[in-house]
Amino acid sequence: MPLVSMRQLLDEAAKGGYGVGAFNVNNMEQIQSIMEAARETQSPVIIQASRGARAYSQDRFLYHLMLAATEIYPEIPTVLHLDHGNSPETCQSAIEMGFTSVMMDGSLMPDGKTPSTFEYNVEATRKVVEMAHAKGVTVEGEIGCLGGIEDGHGAGLDGLSHLTDPEQAVEFVKATGVDALAIAIGTSHGAYKFTSKPTGETLKMDRLIEIHKKLPNTHLVMHGSSSVPKDLQDIINQYGGKLKPTWGVPVEEIQLGIKNGVRKINVDTDNRLAITGAIRKVFMEKPEEFDPRSYLKPARDAMKKVVALRMTQFGQAGHAKDYAPTSLDEMAKRYQSETVTA
Numbered sequence: 001m002p003l004v005s006m007r008q009l010l011d012e013a014a015k016g017g018y019g020v021g022a023f024n025v026n027n028m029e030q031i032q033s034i035m036e037a038a039r040e041t042q043s044p045v046i047i048q049a050s051r052g053a054r055a056y057s058q059d060r061f062l063y064h065l066m067l068a069a070t071e072i073y074p075e076i077p078t079v080l081h082l083d084h085g086n087s088p089e090t091c092q093s094a095i096e097m098g099f100t101s102v103m104m105d106g107s108l109m110p111d112g113k114t115p116s117t118f119e120y121n122v123e124a125t126r127k128v129v130e131m132a133h134a135k136g137v138t139v140e141g142e143i144g145c146l147g148g149i150e151d152g153h154g155a156g157l158d159g160l161s162h163l164t165d166p167e168q169a170v171e172f173v174k175a176t177g178v179d180a181l182a183i184a185i186g187t188s189h190g191a192y193k194f195t196s197k198p199t200g201e202t203l204k205m206d207r208l209i210e211i212h213k214k215l216p217n218t219h220l221v222m223h224g225s226s227s228v229p230k231d232l233q234d235i236i237n238q239y240g241g242k243l244k245p246t247w248g249v250p251v252e253e254i255q256l257g258i259k260n261g262v263r264k265i266n267v268d269t270d271n272r273l274a275i276t277g278a279i280r281k282v283f284m285e286k287p288e289e290f291d292p293r294s295y296l297k298p299a300r301d302a303m304k305k306v307v308a309l310r311m312t313q314f315g316q317a318g319h320a321k322d323y324a325p326t327s328l329d330e331m332a333k334r335y336q337s338e339t340v341t342a
């Protein structure tokens with residue numbers, strides 16, 4: 001099947017009461033890890049590429065790898081999503097290439113660093129919604145600013161500086177017509193999210209629940225939601241790495257989010273840790289190896305294991321064949337007739 005609409009995937013997830021992991025990719029091995037995990041667990045898939053990933057892979061490579069994924073895994077509904085589009089132009093170029101979903105992150109200015117105004121955010125996001133929905137493409141917006149900086153994107157603030165205001169979230173969804181909404185509740189991009197296990201003071205799940213109560217029909221998105229498990233950190237450090245102690249978002253908090261409207265969960269760091277740990281292990285244990293496959297295969301397996309575990313924990317496992325995918329043309333017609341609304 002061709003790449004599918006993210007809106008449909010999230011609507012189905014809402015019906016089924018589960019969440020869908022959105023995993024970042026830069027290369028063939030990462031795409032293969034995710035698709036193998038999806039086949040093993042029978043999960044629908046969201047694969048996302050940031051601007052950094054598009055630059056790294058000269059995104060046509062990435063796009064054609066994704067087409068290969070749909071040919072090799074025809075039974076798995078698969079979305080290709082743009083992570084943190086910084087401007088309507090970036091979103092437009094992704095849509096033209098064939099991404100089936102885009103994020104317009106108007107919470108920051110196009111430099112990807114400076115927090116913007118509410119008015120700017122509404123205007124930029126509404127523009128993208130208009131352009132994307134005309135082609136049946138899904139749009140994720142963001143209100144409030146995430147912490148940290150990753151791939152050169154982020155305000156570099158701690159996760160609590162610009163939490164999402166629930167009233168503003170309601171106004172934003174109404175004014176823009178987004179399909180999904182990323183909210184800031186204390187999470188950050190990167191490996192160093194929390195300096196100790198997060199509490200209600202640092203990870204504001206109560207804020208998320210409040211937003212869900214006001215927007216019960218909006219698909220919420222948790223960014224920066226790797227769990228940064230200690231066993232993955234330990235493997236890296238055991239084989240010569242130097243990670244400082246750090247904490248991510250506990251899986252049970254994500255599961256609480258899923259009970260309260262979270263349908264998309266962004267995970268990147270956990271996969272990076274798994275890959276790096278596996279490669280370090282081969283380098284330390286078999287220094288005579290020099291065939292890249294000798295370390296890329298274990299790296300691919302390590303990432304697949306993490307992704308399959310998250311797919312099971314988020315509840316998407318077993319749901320790949322629940323529904324027939326709707327074409328983007330059909331989605332465009334539905335947006336036009338407003339049978340699909342925010």
Ligand SMILES: [Zn+2]
Nearest residue numbers: 189223224266
């Ligand atoms: Zn993000």
